[in-house]
Amino acid sequence: MYSRLDALFAEWHRPSAPGAAAAVVQDGEVVYAKGYGCANVEYGVGIAPSTVFDIASVSKQFGAYAIALLEDEGWLALDDDYRDRLPDMPDFGPTVTLRHLLHHTSGIRDWVPAMVMAGVRMDDTILFEDILRFARRQRDLNFAPGEQHLYSNTGYNLLAETVARVSGMSFRQFTHERIFGPLGMTSTHFHDDHREVIPGRAMSYEPDDSAAFVNATDNLTALASSSLHSTVEDLARWAVNLDTGAVGPVAALARMNAPGAAMGGANSTYGFGQVTDTYRGRPILHHSGSWRGFRSHLSRFPEERFAVVLLSNAATFRAGPLAREIADVFLESRLGPPPATRDVPTEAPDAPVAIADGAALPEYAGSYYSQELDTTYTIAVDDRGLYAAHARHEDIRLTSLADDTFAGDEWFFGEARFTRAGGDVDGFLLSVERVRNVRFARRS
DSSP states (O other): OHHHHHHHTGGGOOTTSBOEEEEEEETTEEEEEEEESEEETTTTEEOOTTOBEEOGGGGHHHHHHHHHHHHHTTSOOTTSBGGGTOTTSOOOSSOOBHHHHHHTOSOOOOHHHHHHHTTOOTTSOBOHHHHHHHHHHOOSOSSOTTSOOOOOHHHHHHHHHHHHHHHSSOHHHHHIIIIIHHHTOTTOEEOOOTTOOOTTBOOOEEEOTTSOEEEOOOOBOOBTTBOEEEOHHHHHHHHHHHHHOOSSOHHHHHHHHSOOOOBTTBOOOBOSSOEEEEETTEEEEEEEEEETTEEEEEEEEGGGTEEEEEEESBTTOOHHHHHHHHHHHHSTTTSOOOOOOOOOOOOOOOOOOOOOOGGGGGGGOEEEEETTTTEEEEEEEETTEEEEEETTEEEEEEEEEETTEEEEEETTEEEEEEEEETTEEEEEEEEETTEEEEEEEEOO
16 A cells, blocks of 8 residues: 555655655544655755645635634624724625635635735745735725635635734734644644744745746745645644544534535535535545645545645645545545546637727827725837736736737736726726736826
């Protein structure tokens, strides 16, 4: 069995490249824990089960559990207005509740694409306070609360701030005293100071154009949504406790084992920082994470009392699929038939693109400012057509989609829909997947 596991990690078991750590929990015991590849490529330091990684969005279940603890003690209720504890945050009219934040149904915009729109780069220092300032400036919701499910890191950051204000402790202190300390997770903490030295820490790597790995700087302190630093050993302790319920209030632990809820017509499989799913006929609770070069995954099969923890410092690591393969090895006799292989459909020809009249392009040219993002784009025309220029980004080429609507060739500049007043262009609304209709007003 263990040779089959080693084979799954063969491409990551190299002495001069990033790799991964894995832990497997079965019936309340850690039955496998091993590291592969390098935690620090420059110094040739190997990965071990005790290596500390940024676990990215797998952090969310700990932010959710902190809320569950406060709910259990009567300090808050999930249907409370989020502004009851955060009165300095925007009032959007319709009530945004803590439950909305937990289930990604709030409509609050995700700070990641929004701040990149504003000129932030992923290797910049991005502080928790920066994220809160962004949240305070938000003018509109993506949709009415409870209407849809749309992933928002910002919602979990607001939950972290809620925990801090209700408990009177920093979020890091609360989670240490109420979660990590009692569970013996001695190598785990929410990272609230990007300058902090962390013994045994893995560095983060991503491929460059030549397929070699380069450093991917991680200077983020996005509490509750991300920025939990931990090991597969410690996360295995967490998974064991969710199975056994040995440490923590029964009701709070039940929250963590319950399936995702449907809210206000937004049918969601997302629960308390976990996704409810099935694999080969068996129910699972899982979550993946991705930030800079870090990749993470935690899957639990509650009926089998089985869990897989994967942490990696390579951006090309496919944690979720590999976790399923590990489950296949350990649970082979208990799982249903493997998923059927799906034929890849032949791609249909691209639909004709509506081309804007080149003579009309100059009417879009000008300077456009977003009060919400406090940033400016200049729309200009050259011999290749329309483009958007920003002080901190390369020029973004704009392709016509329809009248007054253009697609950008960068992920954070998805669709710009120009608006008019009296027939003249007076601004545009910029949208990507998790940020919709941010207003840019024309200044010149």
